[in-house]
Amino acid sequence: MSSSNMNWKQYFDQKAETHGASVKSSDYFDDDSFFMQRDHTLRWLGELQHKEILDAGCGVGAFSEPLVKRNTVYGVDFSQKSLEFAAARGLKTMTEDLTALPFEDGKFDVVLCIGVIQLIEQHAAVLKELARVTKPGGTLLIQTLHRGSIQRKLLKLFEQSKKFDKMYGMDELKQLFDQYGLEDMQYLKMYHPFKFVTKGEARTVSDLFCTSFAIKGSKKID
Ligand SMILES: C[S@@+](CC[C@H](N)C(=O)[O-])C[C@H]1O[C@@H](n2cnc3c(N)ncnc32)[C@H](O)[C@@H]1O
Numbered sequence: 001m002s003s004s005n006m007n008w009k010q011y012f013d014q015k016a017e018t019h020g021a022s023v024k025s026s027d028y029f030d031d032d033s034f035f036m037q038r039d040h041t042l043r044w045l046g047e048l049q050h051k052e053i054l055d056a057g058c059g060v061g062a063f064s065e066p067l068v069k070r071n072t073v074y075g076v077d078f079s080q081k082s083l084e085f086a087a088a089r090g091l092k093t094m095t096e097d098l099t100a101l102p103f104e105d106g107k108f109d110v111v112l113c114i115g116v117i118q119l120i121e122q123h124a125a126v127l128k129e130l131a132r133v134t135k136p137g138g139t140l141l142i143q144t145l146h147r148g149s150i151q152r153k154l155l156k157l158f159e160q161s162k163k164f165d166k167m168y169g170m171d172e173l174k175q176l177f178d179q180y181g182l183e184d185m186q187y188l189k190m191y192h193p194f195k196f197v198t199k200g201e202a203r204t205v206s207d208l209f210c211t212s213f214a215i216k217g218s219k220k221i222d
Pocket of ligand 1: 005008009012026027056057058059060061062063076077078079082096097098099113114115116119120
């Protein structure tokens with residue numbers, strides 16, 4: 001494991017040790033912002049039943065917990081301490097690094113990766129892995145920090161935090177989705193601290209205030 005990954009693993013083990021099953025273990029600002037993001041994102045994803053779902057970098061499993069009742073949800077993370085709480089929420093947990101997943105090609109109907117790639121140096125390798133394990137016709141959804149928002153630029157002036165190390169442009173992820181065999185990409189945009197979201201194309205004026213976004217695409221059927 002790279003030294004950066006080892007640092008993050010220790011960081012999230014420590015968080016889970018301190019905050020337990022709370023979303024604070026996954027570095028959410030507070031419960032409100034977590035539930036706002038989760039509810040909008042899961043609604044956008046649509047009704048899911050009897051699906052095989054991967055929550056990649058699941059942390060304590062709070063994001064995909066509502067999916068557990070009607071689906072089989074696998075949770076993969078390298079923080080073993082976080083996975084104890086994810087398992088208690090009903091996820092089938094596995095301690096793995098996302099750069100090399102132990103699943104066959106096309107295993108999952110839906111792959112979620114929420115708030116993870118901003119921590120990862122090898123994000124293209126992780127995206128490739130996530131696309132590989134997505135079933136043809138299935139959905140890959142990635143949520144991360146948006147580069148270029150005015151709020152984040154202001155925050156960066158005042159806060160030297162590891163959290164803001166890496167951010168992404170919407171087009172940048174769209175290109176990688178395209179490269180790894182996904183199509184019909186769509187965005188869900190969030191504008192912290194405002195409590196609303198919008199759906200739509202990249203490159204609108206409102207993107208200046210978009211603090212994080214989710215992109216989803218369908219795996220092409222050959
Ligand atoms: C900010 S938390 C988000 C947790 C969860 N997705 C959520 O939204 O509640 C990021 C998680 O990604 C995990 N993670 C980061 N890099 C990883 C990697 N290379 N392999 C496996 N897990 C990783 C961390 O351990 C942590 O639990």
